[in-house]
Amino acid sequence: MKKVLNKITAWVLAAVIAGSLTVSMVFADSSTSWNFGNTNFNNLGTITVNTGVNNLGLYASQSKPMSIVSDSQSLNGTSYNYAVSLGGAGAANASQKYRCIQVPVAKNANNVIKITLRSSGQDSRSLVIGNANGDKLGTVTAGKDISVQTFNFSGSNSVLYLYSANSGINIYKIQVDSYTSGSSGNNSSSNNANTGNKAGSAGNVSNSSGIITVDGKGSYTTLAQAYAASSNGSTITLGAGTFYETATTTINKKVTIKGAGQNKTTLNYSKMATGDANRGIQIIGNSSVIQDLAITKAGDNGIFISGSGNTVKNVTVTKCQDTGVQISSGGANNLIYNVTSNYNYDDKTGGENADGFAVKLEAGSGNVLKYCYANYNSDDGFDLYRAGNAVKIYNSEANYSGVNNGNGNGFKVGGAFTPDNHYLENCTATGNKLAGFDQNSNAGSLTLVNCTGTNNYMNFFISIADGHKCGTHTLKNCTSINGKNKDSIKNSNCINCKFNT
Numbered sequence: 001m002k003k004v005l006n007k008i009t010a011w012v013l014a015a016v017i018a019g020s021l022t023v024s025m026v027f028a029d030s031s032t033s034w035n036f037g038n039t040n041f042n043n044l045g046t047i048t049v050n051t052g053v054n055n056l057g058l059y060a061s062q063s064k065p066m067s068i069v070s071d072s073q074s075l076n077g078t079s080y081n082y083a084v085s086l087g088g089a090g091a092a093n094a095s096q097k098y099r100c101i102q103v104p105v106a107k108n109a110n111n112v113i114k115i116t117l118r119s120s121g122q123d124s125r126s127l128v129i130g131n132a133n134g135d136k137l138g139t140v141t142a143g144k145d146i147s148v149q150t151f152n153f154s155g156s157n158s159v160l161y162l163y164s165a166n167s168g169i170n171i172y173k174i175q176v177d178s179y180t181s182g183s184s185g186n187n188s189s190s191n192n193a194n195t196g197n198k199a200g201s202a203g204n205v206s207n208s209s210g211i212i213t214v215d216g217k218g219s220y221t222t223l224a225q226a227y228a229a230s231s232n233g234s235t236i237t238l239g240a241g242t243f244y245e246t247a248t249t250t251i252n253k254k255v256t257i258k259g260a261g262q263n264k265t266t267l268n269y270s271k272m273a274t275g276d277a278n279r280g281i282q283i284i285g286n287s288s289v290i291q292d293l294a295i296t297k298a299g300d301n302g303i304f305i306s307g308s309g310n311t312v313k314n315v316t317v318t319k320c321q322d323t324g325v326q327i328s329s330g331g332a333n334n335l336i337y338n339v340t341s342n343y344n345y346d347d348k349t350g351g352e353n354a355d356g357f358a359v360k361l362e363a364g365s366g367n368v369l370k371y372c373y374a375n376y377n378s379d380d381g382f383d384l385y386r387a388g389n390a391v392k393i394y395n396s397e398a399n400y401s402g403v404n405n406g407n408g409n410g411f412k413v414g415g416a417f418t419p420d421n422h423y424l425e426n427c428t429a430t431g432n433k434l435a436g437f438d439q440n441s442n443a444g445s446l447t448l449v450n451c452t453g454t455n456n457y458m459n460f461f462i463s464i465a466d467g468h469k470c471g472t473h474t475l476k477n478c479t480s481i482n483g484k485n486k487d488s489i490k491n492s493n494c495i496n497c498k499f500n501t
Contacts, residue, residue, distance in 0.1 A: 030106070033175040036068060037082040044068045050097075056174070057102030057159075058084070064098035071170055073146040075116065080146070083170035085120060090163025093134025100163035101171070106178035111153045112264075113160070114175040118146040120168035123395055123426055124338075124371050128165050131157045138263065138316065139340050139373055142169045151263045165373075165397065166428060213237045223249050223257070223267060223281075230255055238293060240264040246271050248278060251307075252285040259293030262314045262340075270297040274321045274348065279304045283331075290315060298322075302341070305331045308364060313337040320344045323355040323383070324374075332364025332389075340373045350405035351378030356398065358383040360415070365389040372396040379406035381432065384422055385415030385440070392423045400431045408433020410456060414442020417468045425449040435461040436483075445471030452479045459483035460499060463490040 034056050036042065041053055046067045047060040060066045069085045090099030105111040119125045119142045126139045129151050137160070140149035153160060162171070212220040215234050220226040222245055226236045232253045240260040245267055251257075259265030272278050278299025281290060287309045294316040295302040302317035306329040317324035317339070324341030327334055341356035356374025359367050360383055367389070373396065374381035381398025384391050393411070402408015410429025413422045421444040428451070429436030436453030439446060443465040453459025459480040464470045473492040480487050480499045487499040 031175065031177045032104075033173060035080075035173045036084045036171065037080060041084070042068055042082040055104050059090075059092070059097040059100045059102065061098055064088070064090070066099055069170065071172075073118065073172065075146045075148070080116065080172040083117075083172045086164045086169045086171070087120075088164065088168055089166050090128075092130050092132070092161035092163055094132070097161070100161045101174070103160050103162060103174060103176060104158065105153060105160055105176055107156060107158045109154065110179040112177040112179075113151045113153060114148055114173075114177070115140060115151070115162070115171060116146065116148050116173040117142045117169055117171045119144050120170050123167075125167050125169055126165040126340075126373050126397060127169055127171075128161075128163050129153070130161045130163070131155075132159065132161070136342070136375060138342070139165065139375070140263070141338055141371060146172065150261055165399070166430075211239050212243070222246075227251070227255070227257075238265045238267075242266045242268050244268050244271055245280070248272075248280065248282050250282045250284060251288050254285065254287045256289040256291070257281075257293070258289070258291050261292050262316050263294060265293040267293060267295045268297060269295070269299065269320075272297075272299040274299045276300055276322075278321075280317075280320070283307045283310050286310065289313070294318070295324075296320070301326045302344070304328070305334055308332040308334065311335045311337065312339055315339045317341045318343050320354065321346050321348075322353055323358040323379075324377070325356075326358040326360070327363045327367050328358070328361040330362060330364045331367065333366035334368075336367075336369040336372055338371045339369075340375070341377065342373075342375045343377065345378040345403060351403040352405040352407075354378045354406070355380045355383040356401070357381070358385070359387050359391045360385040362386065362388045363391070368392045368394070369396060370394045374398045374401065374410075376400045376403075377406070378403040380409040380412045381429065382411045382413075383409075384411075384413050384420065384442075386418050387414075387420045387422070388418055390421045390423065390444075393425070393427055395426045397427070398429045398432065398436070402433025406433070408457070409438040409440070410436040410453070412438045412440050413446055414438075414440040414444070414465075417441050417443045417465050419444035419471065421445050421447070421471070423447045423449075424451055426451070428452045428454070429456055429459070430454045432456045434458065437462065439463050439465075439473070441465050441468075443468045443470050446473040448473075448475050448478050450477045451475075452481065453483060453487075454481040456483055458485045458487060460487040460489060462492055463488050 051058045092100040212226040235256045238259045279301045280298035283305045298320040300322045302320040344354040346354040356377040381401045398410030410432040436456035436459045476495040478497040
């Protein structure tokens with residue numbers, strides 16, 4: 001294994017994998033990589049037992065194997081000839097580990113994990129990053145084309161686990177860059193001083209690293225400052241690091257807000273009070289773009305949209321006091337693309353309202369969600385209650401919804417008897433407290449294509465709107481797997497579907 005060390009301090013022994021594999025951990029600024037084209041990996045073939053190579057742990061079994069496969073790909077002039085193929089869904093928790101990769105990281109330091117990967121199929125898939133306790137810390141997306149995805153981690157764990165949330169993923173290279181100096185990478189600049197003399201100054205709140213520019217100029221330390229200095233058509237660029245925001249940024253100009261990466265730039269609203277008006281970013285204007293950043297701990301929604309023609313892409317939203325991303329109040333023709341919304345929970349109602357995504361309460365027409373992932377939200381994964389217009393959702397996942405007072409539906413596709421002809425394609429719902437796919441009194445005609453419900457309380461509840469005229473639903477190539485209760489399918493035209501009725 002090649003190690004490029006900026007300053008060497010120590011190597012110590014860490015965990016023992018399955019009683020036989022030892023893993024080392026770096027406590028210094030370093031860059032460590034594992035290329036699955038190297039000889040130590042590419043001759044492993046099919047892996048059916050727990051295997052350790054160069055401090056990397058590969059967990060597999062006879063029934064849940066992984067394999068090293070020949071797969072020639074090129075990315076930015078670099079050729080990759082072999083990959084570890086995960087072959088399907090994996091797990092990593094206290095009771096079981098399979099189809100997962102154990103990666104050593106520096107404890108209590110900033111780690112930038114770079115994963116070169118692609119989906120082994122034509123659809124994008126989600127790679128989970130978790131710890132030994134089974135906590136899911138985040139996800140990165142494996143698209144159909146090879147790419148490098150990054151994930152930032154700083155904490156007390158000495159190892160992390162990578163595994164597929166659902167289907168096969170090929171991984172060509174893993175690299176861990178560790179920084180004990182407090183930076184999150186060599187391209188991050190430290191700027192802890194608040195300028196104090198620009199509009200929207202956040203007082204004594206400081207940022208862990210990075211600056212913000214407007215059209216390549218300026219040196220701002222909060223988004224509020226930068227937006228106040230922007231004009232219609234501006235691009236606001238956020239450097240890598242964490243930016244502490246104390247108030248909602250309301251966008252009524254056409255702007256692009258762009259971070260350094262989905263897991264490199266974070267807008268942290270933890271100093272904001274909980275309240276219905278205390279959203280992170282509120283878009284009331286048209287044609288803006290929010291991309292390549294993370295939002296956490298807003299006092300209400302992470303992102304709320306009532307404007308039209310806006311795009312949110314490559315964004316992670318976590319731990320907000322209401323739904324992570326919501327479109328309401330006439331918001332139309334908005335695109336939500338490759339967005340992850342996890343662990344949102346509203347304390348004031350015991351989790352009753354916080355969804356991963358919501359297009360509800362009189363949204364406009366033409367709203368589309370693609371490659372969106374909702375995990376461990378207290379209410380529903382996707383909530384289309386009283387949307388008022390048809391919503392289209394593609395290639396998205398709703399997993400493990402429902403905490404305390406939360407309903408716990410994966411995809412809630414209706415409510416209040418509004419006739420909304422929603423369309424879902426290639427969507428999966430797994431382990432939700434209530435229904436994987438819930439019609440929820442929608443009086444319109446639903447269309448579900450290639451949708452799968454697995455291990456939900458009820459995988460599919462596609463029925464009639466009691467006491468109201470209801471359209472005929474179309475269900476094509478939909479599959480129900482291991483639901484705790486039978487599916488309810490009524491008033492539906494089913495084509496090549498497998499339900500438990």
